[in-house]
Each structure stands twice: as C-alpha cells, then as structure tokens.
Amino acid sequence: MNDTQDRATSFTPSRRGSTRRHVLTQMAGAAMAGMLGAPAFAQAKPVRIGCSLDNSGVEKANGQGLFAGAMACLNAVNKAGGINGQKIELVLADDKFKPEVAKANALEFAADASVLAMLQPLGTRQTSEIMDAVPGMAVVGPNTGTVALRKKNAPNTFWVRANYDQEVEKLIATAAVLGINRIGIVHSKDPLGTSVLAACEASLKAHNLQAAVIATTPSTISMEVEPAAAAIAKAEPQVVITGLAGTAPAFIKALRKAGGNSTVYGLSITASSLTPLGDAARGIGFAIVVPSPNATRFEVVRRYQADMVASGNKEYSLPSLEGYMNAQVLMEGLRRAGPGASRASLMAALGSIEAFDLGGVKINYGRTNREGNQFVDVAVIGANGRILS
Structure with missing residues (x-):
C-alpha cells in the first residue's frame, strides 16, 4: 500500500439505514488547508467526488494505481488553492x-x-452498472x-482513454x-472478451489475415487459464494477443509451462498486472492509452512525476498516470462550471471541453461527443521492468 493510501481515514455510511456494510475511504487530498496557505477552504464547502473501484480484488493493482494518480493531481490542486476556492475531496468505495x-x-x-460526480470506475460490467x-x-x-x-x-459518461478497437488495431x-x-x-x-474478439477479427480482416488460433478463459476473473494456454501452445502462433487483465500473468505462466514460446501482446489493462512475472515479463508488448510514465518529453508526464513525488509516491505506472489524467479532465470541468457548481452544470461544463491540452495529449468532447482521446501507442517491458515506447 502506498503512502497516499496509508493516510486514509475510514467510515461506514448509514445515512439511508442500509444494512449493507461497505467501507468508504475518504481521502481529503490536502486536509491541512491552513498550512498550505488556502484560507478560503475555511469558508467554502469542499467539492466531493465519488470513486468506486477495486481496492482488494483481482484488479487491485489497476485500482490502487488509478487512485494514487488521481490523488497526486488533487493534492497538487488543493495545495494551489483548490478549484474556485473549494477543496476537492475524493471518496473511495x-x-x-x-x-x-x-x-x-x-x-x-x-x-x-455533497458528491458532485464520479471518477474512473474500473471494469466493463462495473462501468456499465455505474453509468446507468x-x-x-x-x-x-x-x-x-x-466499445x-x-x-x-450516455450523456453523463466522459471517456478519457481510447477504446479497445483502437488498441487492437x-x-x-x-x-x-x-x-x-x-x-x-x-x-x-464475457462482455470484455466478446468486445476484444470482435475487434481482433475486424482488424485481422482489414490486414488480410485470419486468426491462427482462438482460445478462451471462463471469465475476466477466472484463474482457469490452463486449457487456453495449452491450445495456444499447440497452435504455435508467432504472436498471441491476450484480451485479459488481472489474469494475464497466470495465463502467461501457463503458456510457458505448456511449452508455448509465442511473443505476447496485451491490451492496456494487461500492463499493470505483469509485475508478479518479474524478469519473465521482459519483452512483452502491449498497447498503452497514455504516454509511458517515463516519457518526460511529455509535459503531462513531467507534472505527473513531480506531483506523485510531492504526494509521497515515487512509483510511476501506467494506471497512476491514467488516474492523474482522468482527474485533470474532471478538474477542468469544475473550473469551467464555476463556483457553486451543480451536477448538471458540471456535466455541461465537461461537454464544453474542446482541444484541451493536458500536456502533449489533447481532450476533445462537444455537445454530443463523449470520446475525448484517441491516443494509442505500443510499449514493451524492458530490463528491470522499465516501460519502453
């Protein structure tokens, strides 16, 4: 657990008399507002943002990374005086x-x-439930x-990352x-896998190719990966595209154990799960929907690194950079919405964002467009787990 999460305070909501017990972790990004020179915080109510994601399950590496990056952004915003004189609080469920x-x-x-918006739900089915x-x-x-x-x-949902069709292509x-x-x-x-398969088949057709082998796992969270690994190993493709997230390391281990030597390509959601592979992850390629967290030629990466360090976190990652950028987009919406923003005015403000430069990556929405970003690149894991792009 990183330093940001260590500073959390927990409470259990019961405002509606619910018997369901879940712990919400309130992260008051810069609770020491007085020490940070922002006296307006004492007069204005904080803007609270909800965040539901995986902090303890199979996707916790992604979830914790997203949250750490968002907190780095909000801590910097609060230290600079907040948005329209209001402190921003992120509440994690x-x-x-x-x-x-x-x-x-x-x-x-x-x-x-008091909760004005929600930030970065994690997962296909989870996002579907939340946006509805x-x-x-x-x-x-x-x-x-x-896709x-x-x-x-959905007019309430603002996408910051490119889609899987673009990644697969x-x-x-x-x-x-x-x-x-x-x-x-x-x-x-499952819905994620169906989407990935359709994208792969369409892209292969566009390049006059056919899949050498197609294998499946039972679900996004199932560790029953051995049959799929055996099928891939037997077919011996030059490259295998893994439309898997947190279970990707288990699949890759099973593939190598089965004698499969195929080069592995993954989606962006695969990257953060590869740490347990250690040196075995070297050479794995994957799509990225944000710049490499080491690519300091991007202004957004330089700011991200500085704000992560200021938040007590020196571990850079793709999920935390994505969380940082997501939070930046939301902060721009709040700025445009002005003091005393409502849920409706915030949605309208976000919809007005066009050609907003995060620092090398531009966000474009509009009256009907909600897909703000087309950035996709390919990266490879190098020595010592460093991401090369």
Missing part, C-alpha cells in the same frame, strides 16, 4: 471488482447531495475500452508491419 457492489456504491454516492445507476451525475474516465458501452451514447498493425502473419487470440467469455 472498494467494489472488490464486483458489478453489483459497484452499482450499490454508485447509488450511495448519488443519494449524497447515476444518469444525473458525470462519470469521468472509466477504465475500460469496451459497446460507448455506443450507449494498433497491436495488429504493428505485428503486420513486422511481417507477422500467424496471430493467436485469447479472451474471456
């Missing part, structure tokens, strides 16, 4: 990567008039690229340029 819990958390936030549960609140930066969710055209185009024509696919049997 651990949904343990369970869609039904994510929905319950969202409804709890919606019932609390709170139509009157902005949901900024969901951590999923599933079907974007086709809902980047990976397959990269393979094609390298002369690779035997490409395998492994995906889960």
